[in-house]
Amino acid sequence: MSDIFTTPKINAERIKRYLAEGKRLDGRSAEQFRDIEIEIGNVSKNAEGSARVKIGKTEVIAGIKLVPGEPYPDSLDKGNLMVTLEMLPMSSPRIELGPPKIDSIEMGRVIDRCIRESKFIELEKLCIIEGEKVWTVFIDIYTINDDGNMFDAAGIAAIAAIKNAKMPKLDEENKIVYGESTGKPMPTTKDVPISLTAYKIGDEIIFDPLKEEEDITEARVTIGMREGIISSMQKGDSAGLSVDEMNKIFKLMKTKSKEIALKIEKAVK
Amino acid sequence: MTAKKTEDFERPDGRGITEMRPITAKVGVVPNADGSAMFSFGDTVAIAAVYGPKKMHPQHSQNPEKGTLRCNYNMISFSVNDRIRPGPSRRSQEISKVTEWALEPAVMLDNYPNMVIDVHIQILQANASTRCAGINAAAMALAHAGIPMKEMVSSVSIGKLDKTLVVDVNKKEEDWEEGEGATDIAMSFTSNSDKITHMQLDGHITTEQLEEAMKLGREATRKIYEIQKRTLKDIEIMEGVEE
Numbered sequence: 001m002s003d004i005f006t007t008p009k010i011n012a013e014r015i016k017r018y019l020a021e022g023k024r025l026d027g028r029s030a031e032q033f034r035d036i037e038i039e040i041g042n043v044s045k046n047a048e049g050s051a052r053v054k055i056g057k058t059e060v061i062a063g064i065k066l067v068p069g070e071p072y073p074d075s076l077d078k079g080n081l082m083v084t085l086e087m088l089p090m091s092s093p094r095i096e097l098g099p100p101k102i103d104s105i106e107m108g109r110v111i112d113r114c115i116r117e118s119k120f121i122e123l124e125k126l127c128i129i130e131g132e133k134v135w136t137v138f139i140d141i142y143t144i145n146d147d148g149n150m151f152d153a154a155g156i157a158a159i160a161a162i163k164n165a166k167m168p169k170l171d172e173e174n175k176i177v178y179g180e181s182t183g184k185p186m187p188t189t190k191d192v193p194i195s196l197t198a199y200k201i202g203d204e205i206i207f208d209p210l211k212e213e214e215d216i217t218e219a220r221v222t223i224g225m226r227e228g229i230i231s232s233m234q235k236g237d238s239a240g241l242s243v244d245e246m247n248k249i250f251k252l253m254k255t256k257s258k259e260i261a262l263k264i265e266k267a268v269k
Numbered sequence: 270m271t272a273k274k275t276e277d278f279e280r281p282d283g284r285g286i287t288e289m290r291p292i293t294a295k296v297g298v299v300p301n302a303d304g305s306a307m308f309s310f311g312d313t314v315a316i317a318a319v320y321g322p323k324k325m326h327p328q329h330s331q332n333p334e335k336g337t338l339r340c341n342y343n344m345i346s347f348s349v350n351d352r353i354r355p356g357p358s359r360r361s362q363e364i365s366k367v368t369e370w371a372l373e374p375a376v377m378l379d380n381y382p383n384m385v386i387d388v389h390i391q392i393l394q395a396n397a398s399t400r401c402a403g404i405n406a407a408a409m410a411l412a413h414a415g416i417p418m419k420e421m422v423s424s425v426s427i428g429k430l431d432k433t434l435v436v437d438v439n440k441k442e443e444d445w446e447e448g449e450g451a452t453d454i455a456m457s458f459t460s461n462s463d464k465i466t467h468m469q470l471d472g473h474i475t476t477e478q479l480e481e482a483m484k485l486g487r488e489a490t491r492k493i494y495e496i497q498k499r500t501l502k503d504i505e506i507m508e509g510v511e512e
Binding site: 064 | 300314323346350
């Protein structure tokens, strides 16, 4: 394993030259994803729901824990939602041990917004006693191997884990009876939101970058979308995008998110 | 402890008293790492990834005499029933340290002055004996990374449930309350020199019983070693075919 943690300039130039001719290092087209593998419910039996997603060599796991707790003062009759993402040092030689860095925090928050703003989880159905007890939905995401486009892999894993989650059983005191799930799925809308990212390299827009391509990305746009409706968005990195480029991304997103949503729906069935 | 009592003893999951849960092992589970492995005892699943040897930073942490083995044990928040808050805990830090001590004697650290070998261990799913599964995965990951080792390290937990000694404790057994309750003894052995490089105990037990527990631990870790070795060899053969 080399100690150089960026993509060398010579490779960067080659990637750009290829892209200008519509080619990529691994032979894909600009908008084409690598193979996506979605495994449901196998990560941990002790989670209410879980998923493992592989996009090429990128791998991420997500798990759901449902815990009875106090509601927030501004939503006394609704469940709480909490999304965390940890970039494990295991997943890349570039990551050091220590408190979460800004990239994990940003990624966790962007996925949180995709789930929250799309109202995918029906939090109003997760109230146990109004003003006293509601379910807190913890969605925890961990990176296992980072070979680019962790943003999308993590989002897909979160959505798939939510679709897999079952409600735990409660006793008379509203404490969880472990080992006895109700078998009822956590309430969600039927259609799934998808958080996908478009990456700008030079004048080209690509999806699902390899690590080398991600390294030389000048700007990225992550969009949370369901059924053609955008409910969250984040423009990242420092380069600017023209209005035309933005419009092109919106258009591409519409087809891509439909395609990925179908994959998740197929996997959770 | 009489022989009769031992034979009559029924474990919660119906295993024989020296029977371990089904073991699965695999190497190469983290492609980015220099070496990696998965090891599971039944529902307890650990993965480990090794990065290094690489230069130790900051410089003042370097040891000019020999390399440093740095282990990091962590449980995934949803690996257990009650969600674990992400980030290091007192427990995980202690286990990281004893894991280092368990593995260090087997690794030829003298070859790597001023360097560090990072071992990252994640418990994906927990049903007791997580530190043992972690040590087994870590030892395999080190070998998979091609780091020179004198021998392997294999780890198992021996339990005393009431008066009976059992091999490879699960969660139900860890919480045993009848009679004398549960005693949990995690131990790790080196494969050739037969050294105990790790031992921890919670509960109460006589020295005679502990002597017997060590014997059971030695036998079980021999079996684990065979699985570790076979798994590492299989991958070598497979890689050979590919070339």
